Every structure is written in structure tokens, then in C-alpha cells.
Amino acid sequence: xxxxxxxxxxxxxxxxxxxxxxxxxxxxxxxxxxxxxxxxxxxxxxxxxxxxxxxxxxxxxxxxxxxxxxxxxxxxxxxxxxxxxxxxxxxxxxxxxxxxxxxxxxxxxxxxxxxxxxxxxxxxxxxxxxxxxxxxxxxxxxxxxxxxxxxxxxxxxxxxxxxxxxxxxxxxxxxxxxxxxxxxxxxxxxxxxxxxxxxxxxxxxxxxxxxxxxxxxxxxxxxxxxxxxxxxxxxxxxxxxxxxxxxxxxxxxxxxxxxxxxxxxxxxxxxxxxxxxxxxxxxxxxxxxxxxxxxxxxxxxxxxxxxxxxxxxxxxxxxxxxxxxxxxxxxxxxxxxxxxxxxxxxxxxxxxxxxxxxxxxxxxxxxxxxxxxxxxxxxxxxxxxxxxxxxxxxxxxxxxxxxxxxxxxxxxxxxxxxxxxxxxxxxxxxxxxxxxxxxxxxxxxxxxxxxxxxxxxxxxxxxxxxxxxxxxxxxxxxxxxxxxxxxxxxxxxxxxxxxxxxxxxxxxxxxxx
Amino acid sequence: xxxxxxxxxxxxxxxxxxxxxxxxxxxxxxxxxxxxxxxxxxxxxxxxxxxxxxxxxxxxxxxxxxxxxxxxxxxxxxxxxxxxxxxxxxxxxxxxxxxxxxxxxxx
Numbered sequence: 001x002x003x004x005x006x007x008x009x010x011x012x013x014x015x016x017x018x019x020x021x022x023x024x025x026x027x028x029x030x031x032x033x034x035x036x037x038x039x040x041x042x043x044x045x046x047x048x049x050x051x052x053x054x055x056x057x058x059x060x061x062x063x064x065x066x067x068x069x070x071x072x073x074x075x076x077x078x079x080x081x082x083x084x085x086x087x088x089x090x091x092x093x094x095x096x097x098x099x100x101x102x103x104x105x106x107x108x109x110x111x112x113x114x115x116x117x118x119x120x121x122x123x124x125x126x127x128x129x130x131x132x133x134x135x136x137x138x139x140x141x142x143x144x145x146x147x148x149x150x151x152x153x154x155x156x157x158x159x160x161x162x163x164x165x166x167x168x169x170x171x172x173x174x175x176x177x178x179x180x181x182x183x184x185x186x187x188x189x190x191x192x193x194x195x196x197x198x199x200x201x202x203x204x205x206x207x208x209x210x211x212x213x214x215x216x217x218x219x220x221x222x223x224x225x226x227x228x229x230x231x232x233x234x235x236x237x238x239x240x241x242x243x244x245x246x247x248x249x250x251x252x253x254x255x256x257x258x259x260x261x262x263x264x265x266x267x268x269x270x271x272x273x274x275x276x277x278x279x280x281x282x283x284x285x286x287x288x289x290x291x292x293x294x295x296x297x298x299x300x301x302x303x304x305x306x307x308x309x310x311x312x313x314x315x316x317x318x319x320x321x322x323x324x325x326x327x328x329x330x331x332x333x334x335x336x337x338x339x340x341x342x343x344x345x346x347x348x349x350x351x352x353x354x355x356x357x358x359x360x361x362x363x364x365x366x367x368x369x370x371x372x373x374x375x376x377x378x379x380x381x382x383x384x385x386x387x388x389x390x391x392x393x394x395x396x397x398x399x400x401x402x403x404x405x406x407x408x409x410x411x412x413x414x415x416x417x418x419x420x421x422x423x424x425x426x427x428x429x430x431x432x433x434x435x436x437x438x439x440x441x442x443x444x445x446x447x448x449x450x451x452x453x454x455x456x457x458x459x460x461x462x463x464x465x466x467x468x469x470x471x472x473x474x475x476x477x478x479x480x481x482x483x484x485x486x487x488x489x490x491x492x493x494x495x496x497x498x499x500x501x502x503x504x505x506x507x508x509x510x511x512x513x
Numbered sequence: 514x515x516x517x518x519x520x521x522x523x524x525x526x527x528x529x530x531x532x533x534x535x536x537x538x539x540x541x542x543x544x545x546x547x548x549x550x551x552x553x554x555x556x557x558x559x560x561x562x563x564x565x566x567x568x569x570x571x572x573x574x575x576x577x578x579x580x581x582x583x584x585x586x587x588x589x590x591x592x593x594x595x596x597x598x599x600x601x602x603x604x605x606x607x608x609x610x611x612x613x614x615x616x617x618x619x620x
Binding site: 162163166167169170171173174177205209227230233237241270402404405407408409411414415444446471472473494495496 | 517520521522524525526527528531536537539540541544564567568570571572574575576577582585586605608609612613614616
């Protein structure tokens with residue numbers, strides 16, 4: 001370090017500290033003073049005076065002990081630092097300007113005080129935040145509980161309503177059936193009354209179903225299960241269902257179709273149907289003249305659905321509100337829960353679509369939504385049957401009393417290269433087996449006149465060893481054992497797939513040489 | 514569309530429509546079952562209801578109404594276990610499912 005630097009530092013420090021000096025003897029009498037002592041308010045200090053009488057901080061000081069007094073007030077109020085330095089029985093007293101240090105200390109202290117205040121404030125705010133969070137959590141829990149209770153209540157009440165309603169509908173249908181079978185005078189209005197009961201009950205039931213769906217949507221219990229659906233079938237069904245409603249109001253129901261006649265797509269048929277019935281039902285409800293159009297278009301795996309009506313329309317200020325659950329347009333005189341549209345929109349969203357509503361008050365409304373709907377084959381069952389087909393044609397005796405099942409299985413098996421003879425009970429099966437020979441017998445168990453087990457027993461007793469495969473809806477272990485004991489060759493549980501029949505038949509049919 | 518496709522479509526439509534009749538029949542069989550006052554008629558009513566459910570379980574499954582088929586099978590088990598408390602609620606549910614499936618609001 002160059003010599004000039006310490007000198008400069010020394011000079012700077014001396015200027016800033018402006019040290020004053022006095023020397024005291026052992027009796028604390030002043031023996032020497034610096035000229036700048038008066039700058040610190042020590043004007044009375046002259047040589048020979050007793051320093052302890054004029055300078056407070058020297059009272060009681062041991063002149064033989066060195067001592068530092070950081071920042072004390074001088075007589076004129078300046079903050080000063082005091083250094084007491086004993087030297088050969090005397091005491092040197094150095095008084096230095098401490099305003100900078102004092103200011104710094106003051107600032108630091110102020111900062112510390114401010115920090116302390118901020119800390120206190122922070123603690124208070126944190127406390128309030130914790131309290132608010134706890135309150136929020138408590139309210140959330142209360143809200144969740146209230147929502148759960150509401151859903152539970154709605155579901156409970158809906159279920160309780162549905163049970164007797166179903167019973168009313170069931171018994172009313174029985175009554176209608178028995179009335180239809182009677183010969184009654186034209187003036188007899190019983191049929192009209194039962195029709196009215198049915199309509200009212202069905203309306204109530206649909207309201208209850210809406211409430212149940214609302215609860216299920218809240219609980220996330222509704223799932224979407226796409227399956228192959230033929231669009232023309234879906235639209236025909238809708239027309240069949242909605243036509244009477246439109247006719248009753250003397251309005252036109254128009255169907256627009258923009259897809260190949262045998263187009264099939266993957267969608268959740270029941271949910272799409274539910275949405276369309278809801279929307280088209282609303283359209284019919286709020287249209288008193290003109291028409292309701294249901295438009296269905298399928299292009300590039302997208303199904304575009306549109307319900308257009310010439311009804312009363314929706315006021316601009318009501319457009320957003322109608323999507324809210326339980327909200328209903330006032331003064332329309334139309335009954336409902338106010339849930340249909342909300343449920344429909346939520347189901348459409350669950351299916352990945354978005355519902356759009358455009359309406360002009362007094363002119364009509366258009367509701368539309370699009371769904372991802374990949375195209376599939378028109379007759380998937382038949383394709384499966386074709387794929388699983390028997391290599392060589394086989395003759396099959398189908399013994400099944402349920403015509404719903406029998407007719408379907410016959411078509412599917414014929415598509416799979418089988419020649420099928422169908423009989424409705426075991427007795428007829430035995431007769432058929434006496435007349436013709438078959439490669440395979442498909443046997444239902446539970447049939448009138450003669451059941452499956454009895455038929456198989458008699459077949460075997462008669463020496464007929466045509467392979468038999470049981471088809472039943474019962475998975476009970478006892479049935480399996482019984483079937484095996486009787487010498488059955490296979491056992492299929494309904495619903496059966498043609499591929500299963502072909503697979504099992506391939507294993508057990510011995511080709512004739 | 515081939516003839517067989519049309520036939521299948523017709524069968525499917527017919528089966529869906531028939532589900533409302535089936536729901537009424539279940540309600541009727543249920544009344545018979547619940548109104549029996551001796552063991553013999555109770556056993557007969559149980560058997561009749563069980564047979565009907567057995568058929569429904571088979572046919573509903575064939576036509577893709579899996580939930581109805583499962584429900585019918587479950588009720589058959591309940592009937593076997595003679596659990597009348599559970600039976601009532603299950604039958605309610607099955608009747609409702611058939612009605613919904615028939616009017617196309619559910620499967």
C-alpha cells in the first residue's frame with residue numbers, strides 16, 4: 001500500500017471524527033485541552049477545573065481503567081463517542097463526533113422498529129389468513145355436505161317417487177289390457193281415463209328421471225358407452241316417438257337426413273337419444289304453429305345434430321339463464337322441472353360435444369351440437385358371424401322357446417354358413433331328431449312341455465349321440481355338473497356369440513367321411 | 514342393406530318395444546309373488562318369476578341390453594336366497610330399466 005493512502009485515510013477520518021481532547025491528572029483535574037472542545041459544548045472546561053463537576057460521564061470513572069463510551073450526548077446535544085485512555089497516571093479523554101454513527105444507529109433502529117412492526121403485522125395477517133382459510137375450509141365442508149345432502153335427498157325422493165309411479169304405470173297397463181279385452185259400449189270412458197293416468201304418470205316419471213340424472217351427473221355417476229348405432233334407426237325411432245306429440249299440437253315434424261341410409265356410427269345411443277328427445281320435446285312443447293325439424297348429418301366422423309323450431313323463441317336476457325338447472329322461462333304455462341336442458345347440456349359435454357343455442361324471440365330457436373362419431377359397419381353382428389363362419393356348411397337344430405333369441409340366433413348362424421332348424425321345446429326337438437340328422441343341437445334348458453335336461457336324457461336313451469351344446473342364462477354350478485353328467489358336449493352362457501358357437505362346434509363336430 | 518341386416522334391425526326394434534310389455538309382466542308377476550299367503554303358492558310364484566327373469570336375462574343380453582341381463586340374473590340369485598327385502602328394490606330397478614330401454618332413454 002503506498003504511504004499516501006494511510007495518510008489520506010487518516011486525514012479523512014480525522015476530518016469526519018473531529019476529535020476533541022482533554023487530559024486529566026489523577027485527581028481528575030484538567031491539565032490540557034484541545035481548542036475544538038467548545039464545539040461539543042464543553043466551553044467551561046479550562047485547565048485546573050475538576051472535570052467531574054462539568055462532565056457527567058466522568059463521574060465515578062476509574063482514571064486507571066481504559067473505557068469506551070459509544071454514543072453519548074455532549075452538553076450541546078451532539079452525539080459523541082468517548083474514549084478514556086490512562087497514560088502514566090493521567091487520563092486522556094478523547095471526544096469524537098458520532099453524528100454519522102448515531103444517525104446510522106438511529107436509522108438502523110428505525111429499520112429494526114419498522115421490521116418489528118412489519119413482523120407483527122405479518123403475524124397478525126398470517127393469523128387472519130389462517131383463520132380465513134379455516135373458515136373457508138369449514139364453509140366448503142358445509143357446502144359439500146349440503147350439496148351431498150341435496151343430491152342424496154333428490155336421489156332418495158326421486159327413487160321413492162319412482163317406485164310407486166312404476167307400480168301405478170304397471171297396474172294401469174294391466175287395467176288397460178283388461179279393458180281392451182272387454183267389449184264395452186262406446187260411451188264407456190274408462191279407456192280415456194286410463195290413458196290420462198298413463199300420460200300423467202309418465203310425465204311424473206320423466207320428471208323424477210330428470211332429478212335422478214341431475215343427481216347422477218353431480219356425483220359423476222353417468223358414463224358414456226359408445227356402441228355401433230344405425231343412424232336411420234335412431235332417427236326413425238325418434239320420429240315414431242315424437243310424431244304423436246307434434247300431431248297433437250298440429251305442427252309439422254320434419255326429419256332431415258344427411259348420411260347414407262345404412263350409415264352406422266359409434267355413439268352412446270341411449271344418451272344421444274335422451275338428448276334429442278329432451279331438445280326436440282322442448283321444441284315441440286314451445287311451438288304452437290309451424291314446424292320442428294330434427295336434422296342429422298354425418299361427415300368425416302362427426303355427427304351434427306340440429307333441432308330447429310318455429311316456436312316462441314327465447315328472449316336475449318333469458319338465453320344464458322335457460323342453461324341453469326331448475327330455471328324456467330316465466331309465464332309460458334309449460335310444466336317441467338327446469339332440468340331437461342341443463343342435463344342435456346351436461347351429457348353433451350360428457351360426450352365431448354358443445355351445445356349451441358340460437359334464438360330470436362317470437363321467431364323460433366335452433367339448438368345444435370356435434371359429436372365425434374366414427375363410422376362403423378352397418379351390420380356388425382352379421383360381419384362377426386361372417387368372420388366366424390363354419391368352414392363347411394353344418395346343420396344345426398336350435399331348441400329354444402324364446403322367439404326373440406331364436407330368431408336372432410337363426411339369422412346369425414345362417415350368416416355363419418349354417419343350416420338351421422328351429423323348434424320351441426324338447427318334444428319337438430326329439431321329433432326333429434327322428435326325422436333328420438343334424439351336426440349339432442343347440443339346446444336351451446328352461447322350456448315348456450319338455451325341458452333341455454329331459455330332452456338330452458331321452459336323446460341319449462334313444463341312442464342318439466348328436467353333439468349337444470347347452471345355451472342357458474343360468475350360470476349356476478349345479479347346472480354345469482348336471483349338463484356334464486348327461487353327456488353334453490358344451491355349455492354356453494347367454495348372451496352367446498356366434499363365434500363361440502362356431503368355436504365349440506369346430507371342436508366337437510366330427511366330419512363325416 | 515342386406516335382407517339379414519333388415520331382419521336384424523326389425524328384431525332389434527321389436528325387442529326394444531317388447532321391453533315395456535316385459536316390464537308390465539314383471540310388475541304382474543311381482544304382485545302375484547308378493548300376494549301369496551301359503552308356501553305352496555309362494556313357491557309357484559317364485560318359480561314363475563324366476564323363469565321369466567331367466568328368459569329375460571338370456572334375451573336382453575343377446576340384444577345388447579347388458580344391464581338388464583345382469584339385473585335379471587342378480588334378481589334370480591336374490592329369489593334363490595329368499596331375500597325379499599332386497600328383491601323389491603331390485604325389481605323396481607329392473608322395471609325402470611326395461612321402461613327406459615323401451616323408450617330409448619337408457620340401456
